[in-house]
Amino acid sequence: MSTRTVTVLNVAEKPSVAKSVSAILSRNQGLRVREGRSRYNKIFEFTYSIRGxxxxxxFTSVTGHLMELEFEDRYRKWHSCDPADLYHAPVRKFVPEDKKDIKRTLEEEARRCQWLVLWLDCDREGENIAFEVVDVCTAANRYVTLKRARFSALIDREIHNAVQNLVEPNKWFADAVDARQEIDLRIGASFTRFQTMLLRDAFVIDTPTDDRNLVLSYGPCQFPTLGFVVERYWEIQAHEPEEFWLINCSHRxxxxxxxxxxxxxxxxxxxxxxIIYEMCTEEPNATVTNVKQQEKLKYPPYPLNTIELEKRASRYFRMSSEHTMKVAEELYQAGFISYPRTETDSFSSRTDLHTIxxxxxxxxxxxxYAQRxxxxxxxxxxxxxxxxHDDKAHPPIHPTKFSAGEAGWSQDHRKLYELVVRHFLACVSKPAVGAETIVEIDIAGEQFSVCGxxxxxxxxxDVYPFESWGGSMIPTYTVGQQFIPTTLTLxxxxxxxxxxxxxxDLLSSMDKEGIGTDATMHDHIKKLLDRFYVTKDSSTRFTPTNLGEALVMGYDDMGYKLWKPDLRAVMERDMKSVSEGVKSKDEVLANSLQQMKACFLDARLNKVKLLEAMGIFFERSNRAGGDELHATGEVVRKCGLCQESDMVLKKNRDGNFMVGCLGFPQCRNAVWLPGSVSEAAVTTNxxxxCTPGPxxxxxxxxxxxxxPPNYSVNHLGCIGGCDEVLTQLTEICGRGPRMPARARGPITPTSHANQSDTRQGLCTNCQQTGHSLNDCPSQNLGSRNAERRRMNQHNGNFDLHAGEDSVSCSSCGAPCVLRTANTANNRGRKFYSCQSQECNFFVWEDNLNNSTGERSFTRSNTIPASNPGRNGGRGRGQRGRGSRSGPHAATATFVSATGDPISGRRCFVCGDPSHFANVCPNRGG
DNA sequence: GCAAGGTC
Structure with a gap:
């Protein structure tokens, strides 16, 4: 061991870490600071002893990556090469102009040092930056000895321990990042150039920017993010409202x-x-069956990390994640809050929480509150x-300096600082305590409950007003107590x-699927807005633009998951393999790029899908020559929306008919016709x-x-809103162009509040353009359609291929045919339907067999047997007489749980076929 | 003019 002093260059990933580590190692004794070439990256000097x-x-720093990856010059220009060449075009790493001063500092200091100690963050990106620093320093001084300090937190013991136990830098970690960078660059650049050059000039894309400057970018993070927005939008469009019924009971x-x-x-x-409601109203006496009292705790939130900060600022203040990070960065720079880019949401046991x-x-x-x-x-x-979660580099976001508001602060600075402080105080507080009472009652065998x-x-x-916990008082009840409800309503x-x-929501989805990092998620969201792929409304909800939807639709129609998180997940797995030494960087790069190139070439072969999808939303541009998709058709009426242009009948390339306004794209009024239309021609009738006519x-x-069999093949119809046949067929068969096919996966019925702000001009009732919910022509038909569904449950598209398994109709005796439903909610479900056009009988096949599951609970034609007590011989004489065996009727007769045949057309109280029992004037009570 | 990842 030499006793001659060696000069050691220490490099951290950011100035704050250089400062903290210097302070810890020097114990603030003899710590000097001087300027480097870069105004942000100071150089700290002190003496220290490493293992004697x-x-x-x-001690100096960089600011994140020192280098960028780019194509060699001859591939930089967009028209310099075929985008497919970008999968093998040579790339190089270089130090960009704004990092040159940091590079010069490193070179100058490295020349007079014997050792180089790398203090970059201990994650893959940090390891990669370490090798960038090594490149620069060894180019200036090839004799420098390399060492890596590995630390898990900026606390004394960890730091001293790290410097006394220096290790080698981990090439595998750095390689993984090299692979990621190269794949991102090649995929991003190739697809971006391809789709921009293909589509920008082919269509009139109505964005606020000049067409010539429009970039239709593709990226492995931005596209899945766009995918989340589009997928939800499609889910909303595919939603078929379904009527349900419930019994409510109150007691005063x-x-x-x-x-x-x-x-x-x-x-x-x-x-x-x-039927159930009838039983309840006939024996309305309620008996208290259970009174459960328990203590409930509402816990304070976890310590704050970046994603949670962004989500909460968005929810509480409607601040965008991008703006939140900008303000948080400023508060951090001024010393008021801790480092704002952290995954960590638990405090180290060594943190002095009391002092904070x-x-x-x-x-x-x-x-x-702090005093209390x-x-x-x-x-x-x-x-x-x-x-x-613990990123081993930073603590959860917490206040680091007291402030009652600074002169230079905006409202957003105040709000964000307040959130950080209140969140911290909440984290070190006891949970809220409540006493809950759950009362259960039984009315005619039906269970009801209330919670107070x-x-x-x-x-x-008390210190976290952003969260609330409502209290609700209810009267006292005792088990066995009986009362008559004040109201009992169906x-x-x-x-x-x-x-x-x-x-x-978007941040949560990205976090869950591993799209982006805590430090970049807000960038990807902003990019979607900047590229005009999505818009954000005043309640921070995202809607895809036509452009965003068309791009996703185009790739989806090709059958690619380029807009799904899968691609990123595969890359993440590959990176992990490289960082663990399981696969080499070259192996992953070769394999991944070969696959992506094949995908790129295939997508280019199928570019017609992208063009078709764009054609649904945008006019063809004259620049690209001609407009084959929007050939002018026959005039149907004057447009009631723009009141300028005519509405004409058109047939889209996919064979579906619509009536659209010639004022498109300025006016987007359109009536989509049923998907089952094979021919359509405007008549002189x-x-x-309908007004205004003609x-x-x-x-x-x-x-x-x-x-359905009871509709005629030929129909002289009106698109003005008066034509019930057309409305019904649109509802049954789906609209022509695209939406029915877009329902992806099961659509769970939910009871969220009504959609407040979907795309402008889109009716939330029928999803068509040209009118709002209030004047939707389908609106008044809605209740009639629901009624029709109840009377005649032929609510599907029918495939008449399975005709052999017939049974006799228990209603009229005609043969029944086994068919397959094709609606979103019942797609693929089999049912028997009477062939007679006069008879409405039908029964689900799974109600005849012993099928189980929620579907039979919610949609079955028989009452589920969740409550066996109900058949206990109560009620009117015939009830309870039934020979029902289990939850489903064993015959094709449409029966209730009690065994009563159900005609579906008469009142159970008076037998009158003109109304149902809940509105029967003879019901009384 | 293209990606995503660091960071001021």
């Missing part, structure tokens, strides 16, 4: 009101609901929970589509109902196999 070796330590006493909920939730079968709280005691708004927190007598303190809650201690909620509702994705009638011919 006296060292003159120089001297102590207040209790609103009981039906424990079945709701039923989709009206007849079932009516102490600093906040003087704040006019939360100072008192520190007073052991209050018992308010509780050690923070662990969220389970009293907040006993607010605790953390109510209806309709399933709603899920809402558009909010910024917080006019409608004498509205010319259209002679339609439908494909027989695609419409």
């Amino acid at each position: 070796q006296p060292c003159q330590m120089l 006493s001297d102590e207040g009101v209790a609103n009981f909920s039906w424990m079945r939730g709701h039923l989709f079968d009206y007849t079932c609901a009516v 709280v102490q600093e906040q005691q003087g704040h006019p708004e939360w100072g008192i 927190l520190l007073d052991p007598g209050t018992g308010l303190w509780r050690n923070p929970r662990s969220g389970g 809650r009293v907040i006993l201690e607010k605790n953390y909620l 109510d209806s509702g309709v399933t709603r589509p899920p809402p558009l994705l909010s910024e917080a 006019t409608c004498n109902i 509205v010319y009638l259209i002679q339609f011919k439908f494909r027989q196999l695609e419409i």
Whole structure:
């Protein structure tokens, strides 16, 4: 061991780490600081001893990556080569202009050093940056000795331990990043050039930018992010509202009101609901069967990491994630909050949490709370929970300096600082405590329940007003107590589509699927907005633009998952293999690029899919010569929306008919016609109902196999809104162009609030353009259609291929045919349908067999046997007489749980076929 | 003019 002092160049990934580590190692003794070439990256100097070796330590930093990857010059220009060449064009790493000063500092300092110690973040990117630093330093001084400091937190013990146990840099980690960079560059550049050059000039793309400057970028992170937005949008469009029924019960006493909920939730079968409701109203006496009292805790949030900060700022303040990170960065630079880019959501046991709280005691708004927190007598303190993530480099985001507001702060600086402080104080507080009482009652064998809650201690909620926990008082009940409900109603509702994705939803999806990193997610979201792929409304919800939807649709029609997270997931797995030494960088690169090139070439062969998808939304540009997709058709009426142009009948390339406004794209009024239309021609006959006229009638011919048997193949119809046949067939068969085929995966009925803001001009009832929900022509038909569905459950597209398994209709005796439903909710489900056009009988096949599952619970024509007590011989004489064996009827007779045949057309109280029992005037009570 | 990843 030489006793001669060696000079050691230490390099951290960012200035803050250089400063912290220098302070720890020098113990703030003899620490000097001087300027480097870069104004942000200072150089700290102090003496230290590494394993007995006296060292003159120089500590500086970079700012993230020092180098970028680019194609060689001759491939840089867009028209310099075929985009497919970019999969093998030579690439090089270089130091960009704005990093040259850091490079010069490293070169100058390296020349006078014997050792180089790499203090970059201990993750893959950090390891890669370490090798960039090594490249620069060894080019200036090839004799320098390389060492890596491996640390897991910026705390004394870790740092001293790291410097006394220096290791070798990990090439595998760095290789993994090299592979990722190269794949991202080649895929991104090739697809971006391809789709931009293919589409930009071929269509009139109405974006706020000059067409010539429009870039239709593709990237392995931005496209899956776009995919999340489009997928949700399609889910909303494919949603078929479904009517459901539920029984509500309330009870008012001297102590207040209790609103009981039906424990079945709701039923989709009206007849079932009516039967049960009937039983309840006939024996309305309620018996309290259970009173459950329990203490409930509402826990404070986990310590704050980047994604959570972005999500909460979006939810509480509607700040964009990009703006949040900008403001957080400024607060960090000014020393008010800790480092804002961190995955960590648990505090190290060594963090001095009390001191952080102490600093906040003087704040006019939360100072008192901080004082209470520190007073052991209050018992308010509780050690923070662990969220389970630790990036080993930074603590959770927390306040680092007291402020009651600074002169230069904007409202957003104040809000974000307040969020960070209140979140921190909440984390070290006790959970809120509530007392919950759940009361269950039985009415005629049906169970109902209500929950009351009293907040006993607010605790953390006192300092965290962003979260709330509602209390609700209910009267006192005892088991066995009986009462007559104040109200007992049969109510209806309709399933709603899920809402558009909010910024917080989007961040969650990206986080879950591994798209981007905590430091880049907001960039990808911003990129979608900058590229005009999506728009964001005032409640931070995202809608794809026509451009965004068309691009995703084009690749989807090719059958590629380029807009799904899968590609990124595969790359992530490959990177992991490289970083573990399981695969080599070259192997992964060769394999991955070969596959992606094949995919690229295939996509280019199938470019017509992209063109077709774009053609649905955009006019062909004259620049590209001609407009084959929008040939002018016959005039049907004057457009009621723009009141300028004519609406004409058109046939799209995919064979579907529509009536669209010639003012397109300025006016987007359109009526989509049923997908089952095979021929359509405008006649000279006019409608004498629809205004403003004239509205010319259209002679339609439908494909027989695609419409229910009780509809005629030929139909003279009106698109003005008066034509119920057309409306029904549109509902049954789906609209022509695209939406029915877009429903991906099961669409779960949800009860979210009505869609407030979908794409402009799109009706939320029928999803067509040209009118709003309020004046939707299908709106008033909705209830009639629901009624029709109840009467005649032929609510599907029918495939008449399976005719052999026939049974006799129990209603009229005619043969029944086994068919397959083709609606979104029942696609593939078999049912028997009577062949007689006069008879409406049908029964689901799985109700005849012993099928099980939720579907039979919610949509079955028989009452589920979830409540066997109901058949206990109560009610009117005939009820309970039935020979029902299990949850499903064993014969083709359409029966209720009680065994009663159900005609579906008469009132159960008076037998009158003109109404149902819930509105029967003879029902009484 | 293209990606995504660091960071001021």
